[in-house]
Amino acid sequence: xxxxxxxxxxxxxxxxxxxxxxxxxxxxxxxxxxxxxxxxxxxxxxxxxxxxxxxxxxxxxxxxxxxxxxxxxxxxxxxxxxxxxxxxxxxxxxxxxxxxxxxxxxxxxxxxxxxxxxxxxxxxxxxxxxxxxxxxxxxxxxxxxxxxxxxxxxxxxxxxxxxxxxxxxxxxxxxxxxxxxxxxxxxxxxxxxxxxxxxxxxxxxxxxxxxxxxxxxxxxxxxxxxxxxxxxxxxxxxxxxxxxxxxxxxxxxxxxxxxxxxxxxxxxxxxxxxxxxxxxxxxxxxxxxxxxxxxxxxxxxxxxxxxxxxxxxxxxxxxxxxxxxxxxxxxxxxxxxxxxxxx
Ligand code: G4F
Numbered sequence: 001x002x003x004x005x006x007x008x009x010x011x012x013x014x015x016x017x018x019x020x021x022x023x024x025x026x027x028x029x030x031x032x033x034x035x036x037x038x039x040x041x042x043x044x045x046x047x048x049x050x051x052x053x054x055x056x057x058x059x060x061x062x063x064x065x066x067x068x069x070x071x072x073x074x075x076x077x078x079x080x081x082x083x084x085x086x087x088x089x090x091x092x093x094x095x096x097x098x099x100x101x102x103x104x105x106x107x108x109x110x111x112x113x114x115x116x117x118x119x120x121x122x123x124x125x126x127x128x129x130x131x132x133x134x135x136x137x138x139x140x141x142x143x144x145x146x147x148x149x150x151x152x153x154x155x156x157x158x159x160x161x162x163x164x165x166x167x168x169x170x171x172x173x174x175x176x177x178x179x180x181x182x183x184x185x186x187x188x189x190x191x192x193x194x195x196x197x198x199x200x201x202x203x204x205x206x207x208x209x210x211x212x213x214x215x216x217x218x219x220x221x222x223x224x225x226x227x228x229x230x231x232x233x234x235x236x237x238x239x240x241x242x243x244x245x246x247x248x249x250x251x252x253x254x255x256x257x258x259x260x261x262x263x264x265x266x267x268x269x270x271x272x273x274x275x276x277x278x279x280x281x282x283x284x285x286x287x288x289x290x291x292x293x294x295x296x297x298x299x300x301x302x303x304x305x306x307x308x309x310x311x312x313x314x315x316x317x318x319x320x321x322x323x324x325x326x327x328x329x330x331x332x333x334x335x336x337x338x339x340x341x342x343x
Pocket of ligand 1: 053084085086087124125127128155176177178179189190192209210211212213215216217251292293295297298301
């Protein structure tokens with residue numbers, strides 16, 4: 001039976017990956033930062049949680065990483081822990097570098113000391129492409145514009161490519177484009193939109209505010225993307241792969257698709273910071289606020305995942321409209337039930 005250690009087990013990807021590996025017959029360990037909250041409350045699918053072995057530790061602490069690896073004796077390590085919020089990374093650049101760059105350094109060094117044959121997956125990101133023109137693939141130039149993108153790129157160059165070439169470590173970078181789901185953190189734009197619109201539809205909220213509506217992202221479904229992570233570690237030799245749908249939409253498109261999924265009609269008016277969206281009764285439900293713009297923006301991401309499709313046999317199952325509808329309906333159901341229980 002294979003053994004996997006997942007850092008960042010409580011996040012969206014950690015939760016989908018754990019679930020997937022359990023269906024493949026793996027024993028799963030999850031590295032988790034200690035907080036006052038019960039771990040069972042932090043991973044929302046309890047049937048999965050009960051089958052995961054939780055180890056306390058974090059990427060800032062080499063001793064805790066060493067202990068976790070010794071205890072779990074993994075064949076595969078999935079490094080999903082990160083300061084993953086791009087907007088916040090402008091406010092906490094050192095913390096971002098500490099976790100996203102040095103954190104991987106600690107992990108690979110501890111892993112190599114204990115078992116140099118271990119296979120490691122590193123969560124790299126399309127944010128590393130930054131201003132590079134789309135479509136982006138494994139050969140595209142990296143030009144990050146955020147502390148988050150810079151830390152991830154440095155980790156990719158020093159610890160993925162560096163340790164693979166110099167030490168022969170089996171380590172892969174998944175250059176994952178944005179991937180979302182009903183489990184997505186609420187501060188990411190997709191979930192912020194689906195939660196806000198669901199609440200507005202139910203009369204629980206009047207309006208919400210966004211930043212840049214024109215940024216384009218290649219949005220896929222997280223459940224599809226964890227299959228690619230696993231496939232990368234099953235190959236004869238380690239490599240890097242772009243994982244994306246090949247379809248790019250703007251934040252504005254996402255809002256419109258979520259409104260369609262929830263059967264809400266909206267009309268846009270005004271420009272720039274004065275732009276608003278109104279509902280069918282003429283009530284403003286969406287405004288634009290400067291504080292949600294970033295100091296530097298990645299304008300256009302569109303991934304070319306031909307290599308993953310050909311070499312790994314991977315392809316996404318959920319398309320853009322399917323993803324938006326899944327998220328919007330899940331939030332609508334949740335708040336409807338919650339409101340009913342409270343009422
Ligand atoms: O949802 P976002 O915060 O995701 P972003 O920055 O693309 O990063 C995500 O995807 C990366 C892969 O490319 C990951 F590496 C990273 O960890 C994370 O998962 O923002 C998407 C877009 C941006 O252009 C942002 O400026 O939405 C725009 N946006 C407009 N209004 C907003 C908002 N983003 C957020 N979070 N909140 C807003 O109100």
